[in-house]
Amino acid sequence: MARYDSLLDACGGTPLVGLPRLSPTVPDGAPPVRLWAKLEDRNPTGSIKDRAALFMVRAAEQAGRLRPGDTILEPTSGNTGISLAMVAKLRGYRLVCVMPENVSTERIQLLRMYGAEIIFSPAAGGSNQAVATAKQISADHPDWVMLYQYGNEANARAHYETTGPELLHDLPTITHFVAGLGTTGTLMGTGRFLREKVEGIQVVAAEPRYGELVYGLRNIDEGYVPELYDATVLNRRFSVGTRDAVLRTRQLVEVEGIFAGFSTGAILHAALAVAHEAVRDGRRADVAFVVCDGGWKYLSTGAYGGTLADAEGALEGQLWA
Amino acid sequence: MAIEVRIPTILRSYTGGAKVVEGAGDTLNDLLTDLDSRHAGLKARLVTDAGALHRFVNVYVNDEDVRFLGALDAKLSDGDSVTVLPAVAGGAFGFAAAAAISQHRAATAAFSQRRATAASVAARRAAVAPR
Numbered sequence: 392m393a394r395y396d397s398l399l400d401a402c403g404g405t406p407l408v409g410l411p412r413l414s415p416t417v418p419d420g421a422p423p424v425r426l427w428a429k430l431e432d433r434n435p436t437g438s439i440k441d442r443a444a445l446f447m448v449r450a451a452e453q454a455g456r457l458r459p460g461d462t463i464l465e466p467t468s469g470n471t472g473i474s475l476a477m478v479a480k481l482r483g484y485r486l487v488c489v490m491p492e493n494v495s496t497e498r499i500q501l502l503r504m505y506g507a508e509i510i511f512s513p514a515a516g517g518s519n520q521a522v523a524t525a526k527q528i529s530a531d532h533p534d535w536v537m538l539y540q541y542g543n544e545a546n547a548r549a550h551y552e553t554t555g556p557e558l559l560h561d562l563p564t565i566t567h568f569v570a571g572l573g574t575t576g577t578l579m580g581t582g583r584f585l586r587e588k589v590e591g592i593q594v595v596a597a598e599p600r601y602g603e604l605v606y607g608l609r610n611i612d613e614g615y616v617p618e619l620y621d622a623t624v625l626n627r628r629f630s631v632g633t634r635d636a637v638l639r640t641r642q643l644v645e646v647e648g649i650f651a652g653f654s655t656g657a658i659l660h661a662a663l664a665v666a667h668e669a670v671r672d673g674r675r676a677d678v679a680f681v682v683c684d685g686g687w688k689y690l691s692t693g694a695y696g697g698t699l700a701d702a703e704g705a706l707e708g709q710l711w712a
Numbered sequence: 713m714a715i716e717v718r719i720p721t722i723l724r725s726y727t728g729g730a731k732v733v734e735g736a737g738d739t740l741n742d743l744l745t746d747l748d749s750r751h752a753g754l755k756a757r758l759v760t761d762a763g764a765l766h767r768f769v770n771v772y773v774n775d776e777d778v779r780f781l782g783a784l785d786a787k788l789s790d791g792d793s794v795t796v797l798p799a800v801a802g803g804a805f806g807f808a809a810a811a812a813i814s815q816h817r818a819a820t821a822a823f824s825q826r827r828a829t830a831a832s833v834a835a836r837r838a839a840v841a842p843r
Contacts, residue, residue, distance in 0.1 A: 436788025452833045464816075466809040525812030533823035594819070596777075600797070614799040615810055628777035629769070630795065 400408070401554045402441045404609055405433045407561040407679065412646045413663070415670045421667065422675035424666050427562055428649060428682050436470075436477045436505070439554075443576055444474035446549035447538040448482060455538055459483045464535040466490070466525045469498040470684060471540055471574075471691065476505035487535065489525050497688040540574045542618035550580025550642055559681055566591070566669075569662040569680040570629065571654045572598040575620040577681060582624040596628040597661035599654060600634065631657035637694055637702045639663070640686070644695075652684045653694070670671035715743055715788055718795040726754040730825065741784040743794065758796065759784065768799045 395401040410426040418422055431439035451457040462485040465475055472488040479486040486507040490498075512524035529537065540546045541702055553662055554577065558565060570577045575596075582594035634652075640656030644651045661678040669676035687696065694702035714734050719727050728734050733751065737743030747757035748778045758769050760794075764783070765771065772795040778786040788794070 406831050464812075466812055522811040526810065526815040529812040529816035530819045533816070533819035535816075537813055539809060540807050542813065575792050600795075612768060616767065617810075621741055622779060625780065627780045630777065632752045632775075664734070 397481070398435045399445060399478065400493045401435055402445050402531050404436065404557065406430050407558065408571050408649075410647050410649075413659075414495035415663075415666050416700070417670050419434075423671055424661060424669045424676040425678065426666055426676075428563075428643075428647075428675065428678040429558065429679055430649070430682050432651065432682055434474075434502075437687070438470040438474060439681060440470040440474040440551040441477070441572075442553055443540060443543075443546040444471060444478045446545040446552075446563040447540065447543050448475070448484075450543075450545035451536060452482070454498070461485070462487060462532070462535045462568070464489070464529065464532065464537050465540070467540070469494050472507060473498065473501050473505060475538070476502055476507035477629060480506050482646045489528055490690060495688055495704045496691050498563040501688065507706065540576065540636050542578075544619070546574055546576035547583075547619050550577050552580075555581040555584025555588075558677075559585065562679055564675075564677045565589060565679050566674075566676045567593040567595055567678040569597060569658055569665065569678060571658050571681065571683060572596040573654075575617050578621050579621060579624050580582055580650055585622065591608045593626045593665065594624055595661055596625050597631050597658045598628065598659050600632045623654070624663070629661040631660045633683070634699055634703050634707050637699060637706070641695065644686070649682060650686045651682045652686050655684070657684045714790060715792050715794055717743070717747065720797055722798065723754065723757060723796065726757065736835070737788055738775070739782075739784065739788060740778055740786045740794070743788055746785075765787070770797045770799045771795070803830045 407427050407429050414426045415424050418472075430496055433596065434441035445507040448457065448463075452571050457463070460483065463475060464487050465472060466489040467475070469490070472486070476486050476488075487510060488502055489510045489512060492511050494515060494521040497685065498554050499509065503566055510524070529535070558568065558581065565585065566589075568581060568666075570581065571627060572578060578594060578596050585594065591629045636653045636655065640651055640653050643651055643659055658680050662678050664677060666678050689695075691703050692702075695706045696702075715734055715736060717733050719733060721733060724730065727805045728751075733747065735743045736761070737746050744755045744758060760766055765779065773781060773786055773788065773792055774791075778784075781787075790832070802837055
């Protein structure tokens with residue numbers, strides 16, 4: 392389908408493309424191992440977060456939590472804010488984002504262009520400062536509506552109802568699903584759907600491993616796990632460092648022509664790991680992974696060129712996923 | 713048998729400030745017991761009294777989460793690399809969002825109550841107002 396009544400109706404339905412050059416070669420006579428990329432950068436604002444934003448706003452409208460003219464408040468480091476800003480604009484709401492200073496300038500420009508207001512929390516204080524800022528703002532404005540993507544079931548449901556069915560329709564032979572672990576919505580929703588429909592499906596998480604400065608934790612008891620997270624949906628979980636994420640992001644554009652953000656590189660790293668294991672074990676595999684967004688918003692980091700060490704340095708202390 | 717273990721900043725008080733320490737063991741539990749013999753108190757920060765990994769601690773063997781490899785029973789081999797990290801899925805901002813929503817729920821409840829009280833006062837006034 393190529394005609395839609397509005398931009399919101401054009402959300403989802405993204406292409407799944409094969410990666411013949413990045414897929415590992417298998418010995419003669421061995422079953423095929425193939426990689427497939429779900430191009431979520433083809434959503435209205437260019438990221439997978441459009442799905443969650445649309446579902447969360449609709450759910451809040453249906454529950455009577457959101458009425459025309461209301462203000463939505465969301466702490467976000469980027470893509471969710473951009474998606475919510477677009478949905479809010481088209482549905483008649485005001486959006487206020489709370490975000491750290493250390494995100495790329497493109498994200499800030501995009502948010503403002505879509506009409507969001509931004510309140511910054513100082514990067515220097517790490518998450519402790521972000522917590523303090525977010526607490527203060529939310530206490531000062533009890534009438535604002537927080538959709539809270541980390542605990543909002545509509546976030547995971549968006550993927551249960553759309554991403555999962557799309558994947559199964561386009562790749563009935565899917566054996567592995569690999570996605571990034573942030574709010575955990577993509578993995579929980581898509582993972583649950585695929586587990587119900589595909590026997591033996593492997594649901595694999597790739598989480599970005601940042602420098603410790605980003606967290607600013609003082610105590611091990613201060614950790615955080617999103618309410619949406621249910622470990623029983625996953626089969627495996629990989630931690631991917633900045634260097635591997637950058638390496639794979641560059642490989643994806645050099646070899647297959649797909650220009651993606653760094654979180655996608657982290658996901659591809661995990662996808663390649665399971666693909667190579669399948670080759671080693673002589674098993675057939677159709678590994679589908681998520682391309683979360685395009686690389687445009689990250690060009691200013693300079694991490695697409697130069698040496699890997701330079702790129703790692705450029706992303707140090709940044710929230711690249 | 714030598715296994716390299718990366719320690720996060722917030723636990724380096726147990727390792728004399730060392731970022732990387734070495735240990736031995738056939739399983740993660742054995743490794744942590746071995747480490748604890750030289751870095752007393754470290755194991756208690758990672759493992760609960762009930763004998764499970766602490767909720768806010770993630771341990772990775774060669775970059776893979778041990779909770780999916782048998783947790784404390786995960787098998788280790790010479791040359792493996794073990795990384796201990798605080799659990800902060802969702803990044804720093806998941807953390808902030810969680811704090812904000814708890815604060816917000818409290819504020820919203822108070823706001824709703826004030827509004828309800830104001831509404832009922834207004835209703836009572838309207839009821840007794842002379843026509």
